[in-house]
Amino acid sequence: MKSVSDKITLNLTGDAEVLVKGFIAPIEQMSPNFHKEWEALANLQVAEPEKEYSVSVFRAFLPNKPVSIGDYWKIEKQNVLTLLKQLQPKPNLDMHINIGDSCGLWACLRAYNNQFAHIVFRIHAEFQLQDGWFTPSQFAGDLFIDRVQESIMFFHQYVPEGTLFDVNWRKHKEEPDYFYSTGSGVCPKIELYGGKRNALKETEFVSSITREEAKRKLIKRFYKSQQINWVPFDEALEIAQAEQKSLHVISIDGPLDDEAC
Numbered sequence: 001m002k003s004v005s006d007k008i009t010l011n012l013t014g015d016a017e018v019l020v021k022g023f024i025a026p027i028e029q030m031s032p033n034f035h036k037e038w039e040a041l042a043n044l045q046v047a048e049p050e051k052e053y054s055v056s057v058f059r060a061f062l063p064n065k066p067v068s069i070g071d072y073w074k075i076e077k078q079n080v081l082t083l084l085k086q087l088q089p090k091p092n093l094d095m096h097i098n099i100g101d102s103c104g105l106w107a108c109l110r111a112y113n114n115q116f117a118h119i120v121f122r123i124h125a126e127f128q129l130q131d132g133w134f135t136p137s138q139f140a141g142d143l144f145i146d147r148v149q150e151s152i153m154f155f156h157q158y159v160p161e162g163t164l165f166d167v168n169w170r171k172h173k174e175e176p177d178y179f180y181s182t183g184s185g186v187c188p189k190i191e192l193y194g195g196k197r198n199a200l201k202e203t204e205f206v207s208s209i210t211r212e213e214a215k216r217k218l219i220k221r222f223y224k225s226q227q228i229n230w231v232p233f234d235e236a237l238e239i240a241q242a243e244q245k246s247l248h249v250i251s252i253d254g255p256l257d258d259e260a261c
Contacts, residue, residue: 006207007066008109010117012059013150017052020155020194022086030167030185038169040129048086053194057082058152061119061143067109069207072217075105075121083157083192090128095135097168106221107143111208116153119143120211122218123157131170132180136187137163140215144195158191 024046027035035041060079067073077093084091095103107121120142126135136159144153159165165187168180231239240247 007068008112008117008147009066010062010109010119010145010147011150012055012062012145012152014055016055016151018055018058018152018155018194019050019052020083020086020192021050022046022048022192024087024190025188027185027188030165030183032181032183034167034169034171034181034183035185038132038167038171040131041134041167041169044088044129044134046087047089051086053083055152058143058155061107061121061141063107063109069109069111070209070213070217072106072108072221075107075123077105080105080123080125084125084127086192087190088127088129088134092126092128092133093124095124095126096128096133097135104221106218108214108217110211110214111205112147113204113206115146115148116203116205117145117147118205118208119145120214120218121157122215133166133168135166135168136190137165152195154193154195154197156191156193156197158193159187159189161189163187 024044027041027044035044057079060076063071063073081091081093093103093105103124105121105123107119109117110120111118121140123139123141125139126133138160139157140160141155141157143155145151146153163186164184166182166184168182170179171181172179236247239245
């Protein structure tokens with residue numbers, strides 16, 4: 001444990017094993033009903049319900065230099081792929097459909113005190129299935145570490161409840177290789193977790209930002225659209241009239257802040 005001004009250095013040491021449990025619930029809601037027609041999607045389930053990892057795997061989530069509250073950094077890819085393979089054997093971090101600014105893995109220091117630190121993270125990943133792709137909107141996550149022992153207290157990587165997923169299915173084999181049928185739905189429970197879930201429930205941090213503030217910092221790293229100061233239409237209309245400027249109106253039928261269409 002080291003500190004420089006208001007910055008802290010985070011580390012994980014030793015060769016302890018961390019037991020991680022994985023879970024994928026059945027898909028219950030989507031359109032069209034590919035989860036009833038497409039065998040790979042109908043049988044989607046966790047590849048390994050339990051697996052032990054060396055603590056070194058989780059160093060991928062740590063910064064390589066001292067950081068302050070609210071600082072963010074890139075997560076190392078290879079060990080994240082190792083973890084994602086516990087869910088499905090063919091994860092992909094490069095995204096087979098990429099609009100230009102949405103790939104990536106980012107983490108942020110949300111809180112710390114003399115003993116503990118809380119890192120939140122966001123990862124965009126997808127899974128290649130037989131004849132297609134399954135793309136959750138995002139993976140969110142928490143990593144609580146003991147700064148004194150330099151060990152993991154709790155790790156959780158999950159698809160947030162109520163978010164969407166996309167699929168691309170090569171339903172008709174006679175079509176060209178690039179032709180896919182598309183569908184979407186409400187993402188089922190998908191998660192990886194290890195350690196003591198409630199270990200830090202009552203912990204008080206001497207320095208922190210809210211979870212929402214940390215999430216906001218991360219989302220702005222993925223999408224340039226989130227760096228715009230959006231205002232409600234009525235308010236924008238008033239501003240345009242007051243400043244005698246025109247409005248450029250765009251109609252959007254999907255979210256701007258995740259990987260689901």
